[in-house]
Amino acid sequence: MADTARFLESITSGYQPKGSSITLGTAMLNETPVEGAFVKIPLKTMNRHGLIAGATGTGKTKTLQVLAEQLSENGVPVLMMDIKGDLSGIAKAAIEQPFITERHAKIGLPYEAKAFPVELMSLSHQDGVRLRSTVSEFGPVLFSRVLGLNDTQTGVVNVIFKYCDDNNMPLLDLKDIKKVLQYITDEGKAEIEKEYGMISTSTSGAILRKIIELEQQDADLFFGELSFDIHDLMRMDDQGRGYVNIIRLTDIQDKPKLFSTFMLSLLAEIYNTMPEKGDADQPELVIFIDEAHLIFDEATKTLLDQIETIVKLIRSKGVGIFFVTQNPTDVPNGVLSQLGLKIQHALRAFTATDRKAIKLTAENYPLSDFYNTDEIITQLGTGEALVTALSEKGNPTPLAATMLRAPMSRMDILTADEISQLNASSKLVKKYSEVIDRESACEILTRKMEAALQQEAQAEQQKAEEKAAKAAPKQSTSTMGGTIEKQIIKTVTSATFIRGVFGVLNKMFGK
Template structure:
């Protein structure tokens, strides 16, 4: 048997699921594309998570696009991060060009342009339907990540959330959080929590407040509050096709920690609210997290543990998660080990760090009878990838260099007119446009502070009144005899002086003259 025939047989054996699947492309050996060596990914195994990696410009975004298209066709909703705003073209059918025609010929598959149902969301509310979450839904760990707090400050944040929870004070928006931080770090609030929760220093509270204000100044305060996003909206279908939900972050690209953490908060909510379903024939939702390295960069141990727990357990809820990043080394080993489906685009080895990353990547792949993994990874062209996935028995498939099938929708952003029409016609845009302001920690604390102030003022007045009554009731304090009252008068004191002076004058034998010269003024 020739090497090519053996290759085709191995690929067919590894990538021929019995149930529904995603067609990824066809195997490549020695530069030749073998269309019969189809590379497929079983829908049943897409809740085992995955990784899409590769250097800039190698086609990762288009791989996300083709996966989203076929998932939508299969009735599986998709949630994706649109970093550059160029995935909105999913809504419109693509067009044929010479490159597409050549790819279709190599794969021996007809190219059928198609558009897909699309909802576009935004954290700022400027480039799509406003996507919000309450501060309480974020929780202290994720919020500390967003605010870039150190361990001490993160501990204080945990105390604030515990106090709010114990006192039934919902933390809805940033105003609630700022009010809590201020109240618990000074005055009556500081005294209230000292014995049960500990003290919050003014320097720590000041730092937290400044970082909250910085978020507001960047125009992103609107992502915290009500109406909170309902994750059930991610599970919608239209005419049997799964909705593709895009979180457009083109206007907040300079806030990677914020949007990547927001994605994790959605995952955490899915994990906490979705029922256990076990293994399904196809997932209920597939989550794609682009620029995943930003999620893990400078993360605390508690944050990483939370990610690891969610990824490990959420598959039983029927949710698949795919991370998209430049190198597998961007993902912690504890998480990487749970990503069974791998689509690796070309890696470059221009620097010692690149070479080290390449070596580590090679070590994560099964041994191949057909490739030297390190060489094939640096030789892949645009639209090609080295693939290994889990078959229906959960066993890694044969490694295959693959020519990927092209997306069938537009591989560019929608025009301004089409984009505006899509947004304005969106039910989700209308649903989340207006904010709600329910009673929450801000109002409850304001009332509490006012009541405390009023109570303190009443106590003060009562003490003053009591002091005055005590003083009034003291014997002889305010009661003067008639003689004392008369003698106390000004004119009486003056006459008294004259009489005394006259009497003493008489006693000393002196005569006091009046102004007219007579004795005693007579």
């Protein structure tokens, strides 16, 4: 009993914020929920980023769903990356089952089934709000980092952007920058060298191959217009609840380059667009990145550095980022060190490597008088997790093994008909459904190159005509002169011959 009282005091002192908060569940001691030991997270600390980790089947997705619901309920918009396709059910209320009723009785919280405002979004051919960005919005530095270019190649990309800016040629999609690459190493080579310096064909060829690699992952669907306005992520419904924006990514699991490109551009756009918020009472937006290893596995070092920098700085804009992955080691240490809230579901110790990973994971959590961390990580049940967060003052809270509440929305996906109905009623789907292909660098340079070829053809034709004109009179005069001369000679010769003949005949006949 003494341990229970001390444990309850520890939990209530750490997880009873004075301001607005979200309730995750109830802390457990000896695998049993302790009455009144609610684990509450201050809403104002949700921009300090976080991690949800655990083995497959331990309840990460449901925890993600609970956090999204709680944030929406408190008027905080949410952006979620749905890699597996199992988050769309947030748009429909759950059906209360006996196991849910029993679970909430243990936790000490009433259960209420609810639906939440949802927007379905897509980077690809899937139905939903189309997300796009222009090449110009990336800028030369970010675009080069996405492609993984070296310093020399990055310098050429800078020249391309500068040339297009100087000549009022928008870079909207990948075909624009490909056309510029073709132009500066062919028809426009002399023009570029005069103004910006020499560019080798091997360098431009290497850049082109990198762009084609990105294109192979359907990045041409992402680059273009109409560009997505990040303010459309921060809408409220008529009840004051934040929209849950779900990006459906089930068809790009094998396209990590596209995924990391989108994430980096989105974070950069949010950081560059949103004003400083300082120490606000609640975040402006919270982003959940499911299967976060897809960002980090294929990212270059420069790309990782860029992500780490943005994660460090973006919280001052009122934006929180939560990484969802199987193992905390999937997230680079530089990013991991920035995370305030950590929710660790069970890990499995099947191999020696697993045991080492668990020991390393346990060292990332505060020491506890009530838990042996590296042991309890392997003993947690489904829907249970170790939790540590930041208090309102910014101090780490005590470690709490927590029985998590159940989602209020459907714990299953929407049907195809339900998805169609949701998209049909969406204002954003209508806004971003049209593909705009206005005049840009590709069209401008194509006309310029065609005009140059036409001028070249005309010049060649003119030269040929002048050459023919010069040659024609000489040939004509010479021929005519020769003909006349021959005719005269022929005539004179004939006349002389005739006169001679008649002279001889006259003499013969005595005339």
